Amino acid sequence: MISTGSPNLDRMVERLAASSDPKRRYEYVLWLAKKLQPLPDEFRHEAFMVKGCVSQVFVAGQLLEGKLHWLGDSDAAITKGLLALLIEGLEGLTPEQVAAIDPSFIAATGLQASLTPSRSNGFLNILKLMQSQARGLQG
Template sequence: MTLEEKRDELVEDLSIIEDPQERFAYIIDNAKSQKPLADEFKNDAFRIEGCQSQLWLVPSFEDGKCYFETDSDAVITKGVAGLLTQLYSGYAPEEIIAIPPDFLAQVGVTQHLTPNRRNGLSNVWNKIKAFAEHCLKEV
């Protein structure tokens, strides 16, 4: 499945949920299903700045593909960041760079986030994109 197809599938899944509170319940359930990061990664090297809660993003690059793990002490933050890491993990850097996460606004997620959470989410995307750009230079 291409990254574009995966994004479209996620948009379809989230669009079915019309009620914003139910959509966030889905996002929270997603967060609860995510494996927590090992404590060794919960440090300033992986911390996302600009977010009111603690949020960490751990990138890796294997066999020409980028992978991302995330964790947070706030379940909504973890869930929304998790949507991004689940979407972009397992794809080539050029694919990641070509598809920004504007779908979250399309399905009404970002409109219901506090400014601090929107800022944190934006910083997650910036880190994902910067890592993909770095990997592209390494290939």
């Protein structure tokens, strides 16, 4: 199993990888979407919008006491779940830790087999924006 450097993300990747049933993976992703906190309107603009996503996706990282805290939302349930997975997985990490995460963990989830290419690409674009924000917040 790949270690991402994030215990939360590793745990979720392991849970997804352990299921051979694509329907179970989707149910888990949709469950994560339901847990996502509402996104305040001040973060619903261009600077926080994920480019290259078919659906509207917003993600905002904030640095508090050296740790990143994330907010986000999407208008599509599956995409919102993928965003929630990344938000939960990258919560509380340092900007350096987030910037260092290798996107190869995405393949280990097994999700790509059941995601459309555009959604799979969107998942990667969400991660890239989060990493870009993390680099921007580095000391």
